[in-house]
Amino acid sequence: MEMDLDTLLEMDPYALKKEEKERALSETLKSLTIYHRKHCEYYDNLLSALDVRDGGSYYDLPMLPVRLFKKYELFSVPREEIKKVMTSSGTSGQQVSKVFLDTRNIRSQSRVLTHLISSFIGRERLPMIVLDTKLVKKDRKMYSARGAGITGFSMYGRNIFYALDENMELDEGGLREYLAEHGNGRILLFGYTYMIWQYVIREMEKRGIAMDIRDGALFHVGGWKKLKDQSVDSETYNRRVRQRLGNLAIHNYYGMAEQLGSIYIECEYGHMHCSNYSDVVIRNPKDFSVCRTREKGLMEVVSILPTSYPGHILLTEDEGEILGEDDCPCGRCGKYFKIYGRIKNAEVRGCSDTYERP
Amino acid sequence: MTNREKYVQAFVEGLEINADQTEGLAYEAIPEWDSVGHMNLIGCLEEAFDIMMETDDIIELNSFEKGIEILKKYGITIA
Numbered sequence: 517m518e519m520d521l522d523t524l525l526e527m528d529p530y531a532l533k534k535e536e537k538e539r540a541l542s543e544t545l546k547s548l549t550i551y552h553r554k555h556c557e558y559y560d561n562l563l564s565a566l567d568v569r570d571g572g573s574y575y576d577l578p579m580l581p582v583r584l585f586k587k588y589e590l591f592s593v594p595r596e597e598i599k600k601v602m603t604s605s606g607t608s609g610q611q612v613s614k615v616f617l618d619t620r621n622i623r624s625q626s627r628v629l630t631h632l633i634s635s636f637i638g639r640e641r642l643p644m645i646v647l648d649t650k651l652v653k654k655d656r657k658m659y660s661a662r663g664a665g666i667t668g669f670s671m672y673g674r675n676i677f678y679a680l681d682e683n684m685e686l687d688e689g690g691l692r693e694y695l696a697e698h699g700n701g702r703i704l705l706f707g708y709t710y711m712i713w714q715y716v717i718r719e720m721e722k723r724g725i726a727m728d729i730r731d732g733a734l735f736h737v738g739g740w741k742k743l744k745d746q747s748v749d750s751e752t753y754n755r756r757v758r759q760r761l762g763n764l765a766i767h768n769y770y771g772m773a774e775q776l777g778s779i780y781i782e783c784e785y786g787h788m789h790c791s792n793y794s795d796v797v798i799r800n801p802k803d804f805s806v807c808r809t810r811e812k813g814l815m816e817v818v819s820i821l822p823t824s825y826p827g828h829i830l831l832t833e834d835e836g837e838i839l840g841e842d843d844c845p846c847g848r849c850g851k852y853f854k855i856y857g858r859i860k861n862a863e864v865r866g867c868s869d870t871y872e873r874p
Numbered sequence: 875m876t877n878r879e880k881y882v883q884a885f886v887e888g889l890e891i892n893a894d895q896t897e898g899l900a901y902e903a904i905p906e907w908d909s910v911g912h913m914n915l916i917g918c919l920e921e922a923f924d925i926m927m928e929t930d931d932i933i934e935l936n937s938f939e940k941g942i943e944i945l946k947k948y949g950i951t952i953a
Contacts, residue, residue, distance in 0.1 A: 599902040619902065619936075626933045634929065641926060667909045671932050674920075 519544040519792075519820055521624055529631050529791045530848035534841055537850065538573060541795060544820050545574040545828055552826035555592035559826040575797060575806060579816050579831040582613065585774055591616035593824045602664060604773035615773055621824040625777030626668070628793050628821060632781060633672050636767060637733050643698035644673020645691070647707030647716050647736075649680040662708065664776075665737065669706045679716060686719045695727060702731045705761070709738040709768065713753065720760040729762030735781075737769050740857050750786065770855055774827045778819040780853075787844050787852035794819045796853050798838055799831070812837045814859065835859045877952045880922045881945070885938065888915030901936040923950050 519540045532540070553560040563578055571577075584590065591598060597618045604613040617625075646666055670676055677694045681687050695703075707716070712734075720726060734757065743753065754766050770788055771779035778794040790796055797816040798807040807813040815836045822828045835856040842849045875883070885896045889906045901907055907915070916932050919925075919941070925948045927935075935941045942952045 600908075622902075623933065623936075627930075630929050630933065639928060639930075641929060664909065667913055670913050671929050674926060 517543060518547060521627070521820075524792050525627060525631055527792065529628075529635050529793070530789060530850055532792045533849050537792065537795070541818065541820070542572065542574045545577055545818055548820070548822070548828045549577055551823075552592045552828070556590055556826050558588055558590060559592070574795075574818060574829070577829055579804075579829045580826065581831045582772065582774055582833065585613035585615060585825075585827070586611040589614055589616070590827075591825045593618045598824065602773050602776065613773055615776075615827065616825045618824040621822065624821050624823070626671070628777040629668065629779065630671070632779060632791055632793075633735070636765075636781065637672065637702075637704060641672060641674045642702050642704040642733075643694075644670070644676050644704040644706065645694065646670070646676060646678045647680070647705060647712045647734075648678065649682055649684055650678045665708070666706070668776075669735065673704045673706070680711075684715050686716060686723075688723070688725060691727060695729065699728075699730060702733070703729055705729075705732055705734040705764065707734075707736050709736045709740060709753075710742050711738070712736055712757070713743060713748065717756055717760050721756070726760050727762055729764060732762060732764040734761070734764045734766045735769060736766070737771065737779075740855075744857065772817070772830075772832065774830055775817060775819040775822065777821045783844060783846040783848060783852070785844060785846050787839055787846070788855060789844070789846075789848050789852050790850040792850070793821060796836065796838065796851055798836060798853075801859070804831075807837070809838045809840060812856065815853075815855070833858055877923075877950060881919075881942070881952050884918035884922045885915060888918035896938050899938045919945075923948065925950070 517540055549563075553563055559580075562580075566578055585604075593616075598616045599619055600617040600622060602615040602617060604615075646669075648666060675698065677690065679687060679691055750768065757766060758764055765784065766782075768782040768788075769779045775794070778791065780788045780790060780794065780796070782788050795818045797818070798811065798813040799805065799816055800807055801814045804814075812835060815832045815834045816830065817832055818829045820828065835858070836853050837856075838851050838853045841851045844852045882893050882896050885891065885899070886893050889904075889911045891904070891906050895904070899907065901912065912932075916927060916935070920927060923945065927944075927948070931944050931947065935944050945952060
Protein backbone atom coordinates (compact mmCIF):
# COMPACT_ATOMS: atom_id res chain seq x y z
CA MET A 517 0.00 0.00 0.00
CA GLU A 518 1.26 3.41 -0.93
CA MET A 519 1.51 6.04 1.76
CA ASP A 520 -1.22 8.62 1.80
CA LEU A 521 -0.24 12.00 3.18
CA ASP A 522 -3.61 12.74 4.77
CA THR A 523 -3.58 9.40 6.59
CA LEU A 524 0.00 9.92 7.78
CA LEU A 525 -0.86 13.37 9.08
CA GLU A 526 -3.47 11.80 11.35
CA MET A 527 -0.96 9.38 12.87
CA ASP A 528 1.90 9.80 15.28
CA PRO A 529 4.79 10.81 12.98
CA TYR A 530 7.07 8.19 14.53
CA ALA A 531 4.62 5.30 14.65
CA LEU A 532 5.64 3.11 11.73
CA LYS A 533 7.84 0.12 12.50
CA LYS A 534 10.47 -1.45 10.29
CA GLU A 535 8.49 -3.94 8.24
CA GLU A 536 5.38 -1.90 7.69
CA LYS A 537 7.40 1.20 6.95
CA GLU A 538 9.72 -0.50 4.50
CA ARG A 539 6.81 -1.94 2.57
CA ALA A 540 4.86 1.32 2.40
CA LEU A 541 7.94 3.41 1.65
CA SER A 542 8.97 1.06 -1.15
CA GLU A 543 5.58 1.34 -2.86
CA THR A 544 5.48 5.11 -2.47
CA LEU A 545 9.01 5.78 -3.65
CA LYS A 546 8.58 3.41 -6.57
CA SER A 547 5.56 5.31 -7.84
CA LEU A 548 7.34 8.61 -7.28
CA THR A 549 10.22 7.35 -9.39
CA ILE A 550 7.83 6.37 -12.18
CA TYR A 551 6.06 9.72 -11.88
CA HIS A 552 9.25 11.77 -12.08
CA ARG A 553 10.56 9.75 -15.01
CA LYS A 554 7.40 10.54 -16.86
CA HIS A 555 7.48 14.25 -16.07
CA CYS A 556 11.15 15.17 -15.90
CA GLU A 557 12.99 14.35 -19.07
CA TYR A 558 16.46 14.82 -17.70
CA TYR A 559 15.73 12.51 -14.81
CA ASP A 560 14.38 9.89 -17.18
CA ASN A 561 17.45 10.15 -19.40
CA LEU A 562 19.69 9.79 -16.44
CA LEU A 563 17.90 6.71 -15.18
CA SER A 564 17.80 5.20 -18.65
CA ALA A 565 21.56 5.48 -18.78
CA LEU A 566 21.88 3.65 -15.49
CA ASP A 567 21.13 0.02 -15.03
CA VAL A 568 18.07 0.46 -12.88
CA ARG A 569 16.80 -2.68 -11.27
CA ASP A 570 13.22 -2.91 -10.25
CA GLY A 571 13.88 -4.56 -6.95
CA GLY A 572 11.28 -5.13 -4.31
CA SER A 573 12.57 -2.46 -1.96
CA TYR A 574 13.38 1.23 -2.08
CA TYR A 575 16.94 0.22 -1.20
CA ASP A 576 17.25 -0.77 -4.87
CA LEU A 577 15.86 2.43 -6.37
CA PRO A 578 18.28 4.87 -8.03
CA MET A 579 19.69 7.72 -5.94
CA LEU A 580 20.49 11.15 -7.30
CA PRO A 581 23.64 12.77 -5.96
CA VAL A 582 22.52 16.06 -4.35
CA ARG A 583 25.02 18.02 -6.36
CA LEU A 584 22.97 17.38 -9.50
CA PHE A 585 20.60 20.05 -8.20
CA LYS A 586 23.45 22.52 -8.47
CA LYS A 587 24.16 21.66 -12.08
CA TYR A 588 20.72 21.10 -13.50
CA GLU A 589 17.27 22.57 -13.20
CA LEU A 590 15.17 19.56 -12.34
CA PHE A 591 11.41 19.74 -12.05
CA SER A 592 8.45 17.51 -12.83
CA VAL A 593 5.66 20.03 -13.27
CA PRO A 594 5.00 22.57 -16.02
CA ARG A 595 7.32 25.56 -15.59
CA GLU A 596 4.41 27.98 -15.08
CA GLU A 597 3.24 26.01 -12.04
CA ILE A 598 6.48 26.62 -10.17
CA LYS A 599 5.80 29.08 -7.40
CA LYS A 600 9.06 29.08 -5.54
CA VAL A 601 12.68 28.32 -6.29
CA MET A 602 14.50 27.38 -3.11
CA THR A 603 18.23 27.81 -3.08
CA SER A 604 20.62 26.17 -0.68
CA SER A 605 22.83 28.42 1.37
CA GLY A 606 25.96 26.72 -0.02
CA THR A 607 29.35 27.85 1.20
CA SER A 608 31.01 30.64 -0.73
CA GLY A 609 32.57 29.73 -4.03
CA GLN A 610 30.22 26.84 -4.54
CA GLN A 611 27.25 26.71 -6.82
CA VAL A 612 23.89 26.71 -5.09
CA SER A 613 21.21 24.08 -5.43
CA LYS A 614 17.93 25.05 -6.98
CA VAL A 615 14.78 23.32 -5.88
CA PHE A 616 11.58 23.95 -7.81
CA LEU A 617 8.36 23.95 -5.83
CA ASP A 618 4.74 24.13 -6.86
CA THR A 619 1.81 24.96 -4.61
CA ARG A 620 1.14 21.33 -3.73
CA ASN A 621 4.74 20.64 -2.76
CA ILE A 622 5.02 23.84 -0.70
CA ARG A 623 1.86 22.88 1.16
CA SER A 624 2.85 19.31 1.87
CA GLN A 625 6.23 20.49 3.18
CA SER A 626 4.58 22.89 5.62
CA ARG A 627 2.06 20.36 6.79
CA VAL A 628 4.66 17.71 7.46
CA LEU A 629 7.06 20.10 9.16
CA THR A 630 4.19 21.20 11.41
CA HIS A 631 3.35 17.60 12.20
CA LEU A 632 6.93 16.84 13.20
CA ILE A 633 7.55 20.00 15.23
CA SER A 634 4.22 19.84 17.03
CA SER A 635 4.92 16.27 18.09
CA PHE A 636 7.73 17.79 20.18
CA ILE A 637 6.20 21.06 21.39
CA GLY A 638 2.43 20.64 21.01
CA ARG A 639 0.10 22.49 18.70
CA GLU A 640 -0.07 25.74 20.58
CA ARG A 641 2.04 28.56 19.22
CA LEU A 642 4.57 29.62 21.84
CA PRO A 643 6.33 32.93 22.41
CA MET A 644 9.38 32.67 20.22
CA ILE A 645 12.91 33.96 20.25
CA VAL A 646 14.87 33.83 17.02
CA LEU A 647 18.56 33.66 17.86
CA ASP A 648 19.41 35.53 14.69
CA THR A 649 18.83 38.83 13.03
CA LYS A 650 15.71 39.89 11.17
CA LEU A 651 16.71 39.30 7.61
CA VAL A 652 15.98 42.00 5.14
CA LYS A 653 13.78 41.01 2.26
CA LYS A 654 16.00 41.27 -0.74
CA ASP A 655 15.29 39.31 -3.85
CA ARG A 656 12.28 37.46 -2.63
CA LYS A 657 11.84 35.08 -5.53
CA MET A 658 15.21 33.46 -4.90
CA TYR A 659 15.38 33.42 -1.21
CA SER A 660 18.03 31.69 0.76
CA ALA A 661 17.58 28.65 2.93
CA ARG A 662 18.58 30.72 5.95
CA GLY A 663 15.79 33.23 5.50
CA ALA A 664 13.32 30.54 4.56
CA GLY A 665 14.21 28.55 7.64
CA ILE A 666 13.52 31.48 9.93
CA THR A 667 10.30 32.43 8.19
CA GLY A 668 9.15 28.83 8.03
CA PHE A 669 9.79 28.30 11.69
CA SER A 670 8.03 31.54 12.66
CA MET A 671 4.73 29.75 12.07
CA TYR A 672 5.24 27.81 15.31
CA GLY A 673 5.78 30.90 17.39
CA ARG A 674 4.11 34.16 18.28
CA ASN A 675 5.32 37.57 19.47
CA ILE A 676 8.58 36.86 17.70
CA PHE A 677 11.69 38.48 19.09
CA TYR A 678 14.99 38.64 17.20
CA ALA A 679 17.87 38.38 19.64
CA LEU A 680 20.46 39.88 17.29
CA ASP A 681 20.30 43.33 15.76
CA GLU A 682 21.18 44.11 12.15
CA ASN A 683 24.89 44.24 13.07
CA MET A 684 24.66 40.76 14.60
CA GLU A 685 25.02 42.25 18.08
CA LEU A 686 23.19 40.54 20.92
CA ASP A 687 20.30 42.70 22.15
CA GLU A 688 20.71 41.92 25.83
CA GLY A 689 18.25 44.54 27.07
CA GLY A 690 15.61 43.48 24.59
CA LEU A 691 16.07 39.85 25.49
CA ARG A 692 15.70 40.52 29.21
CA GLU A 693 12.60 42.58 28.59
CA TYR A 694 11.10 39.86 26.43
CA LEU A 695 11.78 37.20 29.04
CA ALA A 696 10.29 39.38 31.76
CA GLU A 697 7.10 39.50 29.75
CA HIS A 698 6.95 35.96 28.39
CA GLY A 699 9.36 34.00 30.56
CA ASN A 700 6.78 32.44 32.84
CA GLY A 701 5.46 29.98 30.31
CA ARG A 702 7.08 27.79 27.74
CA ILE A 703 9.23 29.47 25.13
CA LEU A 704 10.27 28.37 21.67
CA LEU A 705 13.74 29.26 20.41
CA PHE A 706 15.12 28.85 16.93
CA GLY A 707 18.44 29.50 15.27
CA TYR A 708 21.36 28.21 13.26
CA THR A 709 23.81 26.02 15.13
CA TYR A 710 26.93 28.06 14.50
CA MET A 711 25.28 31.48 14.66
CA ILE A 712 23.86 30.63 18.10
CA TRP A 713 27.28 29.57 19.26
CA GLN A 714 29.22 32.46 17.83
CA TYR A 715 26.88 35.40 18.30
CA VAL A 716 24.84 34.38 21.32
CA ILE A 717 26.64 31.88 23.56
CA ARG A 718 30.23 33.03 23.04
CA GLU A 719 29.10 36.62 23.31
CA MET A 720 27.24 35.97 26.56
CA GLU A 721 30.30 34.19 27.92
CA LYS A 722 32.45 37.15 26.94
CA ARG A 723 30.07 39.57 28.62
CA GLY A 724 29.71 37.25 31.61
CA ILE A 725 25.94 37.24 31.47
CA ALA A 726 23.26 34.56 31.55
CA MET A 727 19.50 34.33 31.07
CA ASP A 728 17.26 32.15 33.13
CA ILE A 729 14.73 30.62 30.76
CA ARG A 730 12.59 28.29 32.85
CA ASP A 731 11.11 26.12 30.17
CA GLY A 732 12.33 26.42 26.64
CA ALA A 733 12.58 24.29 23.52
CA LEU A 734 15.45 25.19 21.25
CA PHE A 735 15.49 23.95 17.65
CA HIS A 736 18.68 24.52 15.74
CA VAL A 737 19.98 23.48 12.37
CA GLY A 738 23.11 23.92 10.30
CA GLY A 739 26.59 22.59 9.88
CA TRP A 740 28.96 21.59 12.66
CA LYS A 741 32.16 22.10 10.73
CA LYS A 742 33.21 25.39 12.29
CA LEU A 743 32.30 24.05 15.71
CA LYS A 744 34.37 20.95 15.18
CA ASP A 745 37.29 23.18 14.23
CA GLN A 746 36.89 24.70 17.70
CA SER A 747 36.58 21.19 19.20
CA VAL A 748 33.00 21.76 20.28
CA ASP A 749 30.94 18.59 20.26
CA SER A 750 27.22 18.38 20.87
CA GLU A 751 27.57 17.64 24.59
CA THR A 752 29.75 20.73 25.08
CA TYR A 753 27.42 22.74 22.92
CA ASN A 754 24.31 21.75 24.85
CA ARG A 755 25.97 22.24 28.22
CA ARG A 756 27.21 25.72 27.45
CA VAL A 757 23.95 26.75 25.77
CA ARG A 758 22.06 25.73 28.91
CA GLN A 759 24.59 27.51 31.13
CA ARG A 760 23.86 30.76 29.33
CA LEU A 761 20.20 30.49 28.41
CA GLY A 762 18.64 28.29 31.06
CA ASN A 763 16.52 25.18 31.13
CA LEU A 764 16.16 24.19 27.51
CA ALA A 765 15.21 21.03 25.69
CA ILE A 766 17.65 21.17 22.79
CA HIS A 767 16.71 19.68 19.42
CA ASN A 768 19.29 19.82 16.70
CA TYR A 769 17.79 18.83 13.39
CA TYR A 770 19.06 17.75 10.02
CA GLY A 771 17.51 18.57 6.73
CA MET A 772 18.40 19.90 3.37
CA ALA A 773 16.99 22.38 0.90
CA GLU A 774 16.43 19.45 -1.47
CA GLN A 775 14.08 17.76 0.98
CA LEU A 776 12.47 20.49 3.05
CA GLY A 777 9.68 19.45 5.38
CA SER A 778 10.73 15.91 6.22
CA ILE A 779 13.45 16.88 8.66
CA TYR A 780 15.29 14.66 11.14
CA ILE A 781 14.93 15.87 14.71
CA GLU A 782 17.17 15.01 17.63
CA CYS A 783 15.32 13.48 20.57
CA GLU A 784 16.01 13.95 24.26
CA TYR A 785 18.61 11.17 24.03
CA GLY A 786 20.59 13.01 21.40
CA HIS A 787 19.56 10.74 18.53
CA MET A 788 18.41 12.04 15.15
CA HIS A 789 15.16 10.36 14.11
CA CYS A 790 13.69 9.32 10.80
CA SER A 791 9.94 9.88 10.74
CA ASN A 792 7.14 8.14 8.85
CA TYR A 793 7.86 10.50 5.97
CA SER A 794 11.53 9.81 5.54
CA ASP A 795 14.36 7.37 5.92
CA VAL A 796 18.14 7.24 5.97
CA VAL A 797 20.23 4.50 4.40
CA ILE A 798 23.97 4.41 5.05
CA ARG A 799 26.03 3.45 2.01
CA ASN A 800 29.58 2.23 1.69
CA PRO A 801 31.29 5.01 -0.31
CA LYS A 802 33.31 2.49 -2.32
CA ASP A 803 30.55 0.35 -3.79
CA PHE A 804 27.36 1.94 -2.40
CA SER A 805 26.35 -1.26 -0.67
CA VAL A 806 24.22 -0.85 2.45
CA CYS A 807 26.21 -0.51 5.67
CA ARG A 808 25.34 -2.37 8.83
CA THR A 809 24.08 -0.68 11.97
CA ARG A 810 26.91 1.22 13.67
CA GLU A 811 28.94 1.26 10.47
CA LYS A 812 29.95 4.66 9.12
CA GLY A 813 29.17 5.57 5.54
CA LEU A 814 27.56 8.00 3.14
CA MET A 815 24.03 9.05 3.91
CA GLU A 816 21.24 8.41 1.46
CA VAL A 817 18.06 10.28 2.38
CA VAL A 818 14.61 9.46 1.11
CA SER A 819 11.42 11.45 1.49
CA ILE A 820 7.90 10.99 0.21
CA LEU A 821 7.41 14.76 -0.13
CA PRO A 822 9.18 15.79 -3.35
CA THR A 823 6.47 15.80 -6.01
CA SER A 824 7.39 18.83 -8.12
CA TYR A 825 11.04 17.82 -8.53
CA PRO A 826 12.80 14.43 -8.52
CA GLY A 827 14.38 14.75 -5.09
CA HIS A 828 12.75 11.82 -3.32
CA ILE A 829 15.89 9.65 -3.19
CA LEU A 830 19.17 11.50 -2.71
CA LEU A 831 22.73 10.59 -2.01
CA THR A 832 24.16 13.27 0.27
CA GLU A 833 27.78 14.15 0.84
CA ASP A 834 27.38 13.69 4.56
CA GLU A 835 28.74 10.88 6.61
CA GLY A 836 26.68 9.14 9.25
CA GLU A 837 25.82 5.89 10.94
CA ILE A 838 22.63 4.17 11.96
CA LEU A 839 22.47 3.66 15.73
CA GLY A 840 19.36 1.53 15.81
CA GLU A 841 15.79 1.09 14.66
CA ASP A 842 12.46 1.08 16.51
CA ASP A 843 14.22 0.83 19.88
CA CYS A 844 15.33 4.32 20.94
CA PRO A 845 14.67 4.81 24.65
CA CYS A 846 12.60 7.89 23.75
CA GLY A 847 9.94 5.56 22.34
CA ARG A 848 9.91 6.84 18.76
CA CYS A 849 9.89 4.20 16.05
CA GLY A 850 11.98 4.26 12.91
CA LYS A 851 15.72 4.44 12.44
CA TYR A 852 17.84 6.75 14.54
CA PHE A 853 21.27 7.88 13.59
CA LYS A 854 24.29 10.06 14.14
CA ILE A 855 25.87 12.45 11.64
CA TYR A 856 29.56 13.16 11.26
CA GLY A 857 29.25 15.93 8.72
CA ARG A 858 30.54 16.41 5.22
CA ILE A 859 32.94 13.78 3.94
CA LYS A 860 36.35 14.96 2.89
CA ASN A 861 36.91 15.63 -0.80
CA ALA A 862 33.24 15.21 -1.50
CA GLU A 863 33.78 16.21 -5.09
CA VAL A 864 35.79 13.14 -6.06
CA ARG A 865 32.79 10.91 -5.78
CA GLY A 866 29.20 11.23 -6.78
CA CYS A 867 28.21 11.89 -10.32
CA SER A 868 30.77 11.58 -13.08
CA ASP A 869 30.01 15.01 -14.48
CA THR A 870 31.37 16.73 -11.42
CA TYR A 871 35.02 15.93 -11.64
CA GLU A 872 37.03 18.71 -10.11
CA ARG A 873 40.62 18.90 -9.10
CA PRO A 874 41.08 19.28 -5.36
CA MET B 875 -14.33 49.97 11.03
CA THR B 876 -16.36 46.97 9.93
CA ASN B 877 -14.78 43.53 10.06
CA ARG B 878 -14.44 43.57 6.31
CA GLU B 879 -12.58 46.86 6.39
CA LYS B 880 -10.30 45.54 9.10
CA TYR B 881 -9.72 42.39 7.08
CA VAL B 882 -8.80 44.29 3.92
CA GLN B 883 -6.60 46.63 5.96
CA ALA B 884 -4.65 43.65 7.34
CA PHE B 885 -3.85 42.58 3.78
CA VAL B 886 -2.89 46.12 2.81
CA GLU B 887 -0.54 46.49 5.78
CA GLY B 888 0.74 42.94 5.98
CA LEU B 889 1.52 42.55 2.31
CA GLU B 890 2.14 46.22 1.52
CA ILE B 891 -0.35 46.27 -1.34
CA ASN B 892 -3.35 48.38 -2.33
CA ALA B 893 -6.88 47.67 -1.16
CA ASP B 894 -8.07 47.07 -4.72
CA GLN B 895 -5.59 44.20 -5.08
CA THR B 896 -6.99 42.17 -2.22
CA GLU B 897 -10.13 40.52 -3.58
CA GLY B 898 -9.49 37.19 -5.28
CA LEU B 899 -5.84 37.29 -4.24
CA ALA B 900 -4.03 33.98 -3.72
CA TYR B 901 -0.85 33.03 -1.89
CA GLU B 902 2.22 33.27 -4.12
CA ALA B 903 0.17 34.96 -6.86
CA ILE B 904 2.09 38.21 -6.37
CA PRO B 905 5.68 38.67 -5.14
CA GLU B 906 4.43 40.49 -2.03
CA TRP B 907 2.48 37.49 -0.80
CA ASP B 908 5.37 35.08 -0.29
CA SER B 909 6.18 33.34 2.96
CA VAL B 910 7.68 36.49 4.47
CA GLY B 911 4.62 38.52 3.50
CA HIS B 912 2.43 35.71 4.76
CA MET B 913 3.78 35.86 8.29
CA ASN B 914 3.37 39.66 8.27
CA LEU B 915 -0.21 39.21 7.13
CA ILE B 916 -0.90 36.69 9.90
CA GLY B 917 0.54 39.12 12.43
CA CYS B 918 -1.73 41.89 11.15
CA LEU B 919 -4.82 39.67 11.18
CA GLU B 920 -4.10 38.49 14.70
CA GLU B 921 -3.67 42.02 15.89
CA ALA B 922 -6.70 43.39 14.09
CA PHE B 923 -9.05 40.74 15.47
CA ASP B 924 -7.22 39.99 18.70
CA ILE B 925 -6.92 36.28 18.01
CA MET B 926 -4.19 33.65 17.88
CA MET B 927 -4.42 31.36 14.91
CA GLU B 928 -3.40 27.72 14.88
CA THR B 929 -0.45 26.72 12.76
CA ASP B 930 -2.64 24.57 10.51
CA ASP B 931 -4.85 27.56 9.77
CA ILE B 932 -1.81 29.68 8.96
CA ILE B 933 -0.85 27.11 6.35
CA GLU B 934 -4.38 26.76 4.99
CA LEU B 935 -4.92 30.50 4.59
CA ASN B 936 -3.93 30.60 0.96
CA SER B 937 -6.33 33.14 -0.48
CA PHE B 938 -8.27 36.25 0.45
CA GLU B 939 -11.52 34.27 0.37
CA LYS B 940 -10.14 31.27 2.27
CA GLY B 941 -9.09 33.61 5.06
CA ILE B 942 -12.69 34.76 5.53
CA GLU B 943 -13.73 31.14 5.92
CA ILE B 944 -10.92 30.40 8.39
CA LEU B 945 -11.69 33.44 10.54
CA LYS B 946 -15.20 32.08 11.11
CA LYS B 947 -13.57 29.43 13.29
CA TYR B 948 -12.41 32.24 15.53
CA GLY B 949 -15.87 33.74 15.75
CA ILE B 950 -15.24 36.50 13.24
CA THR B 951 -17.82 37.10 10.57
CA ILE B 952 -16.83 39.07 7.55
CA ALA B 953 -19.78 40.12 5.47
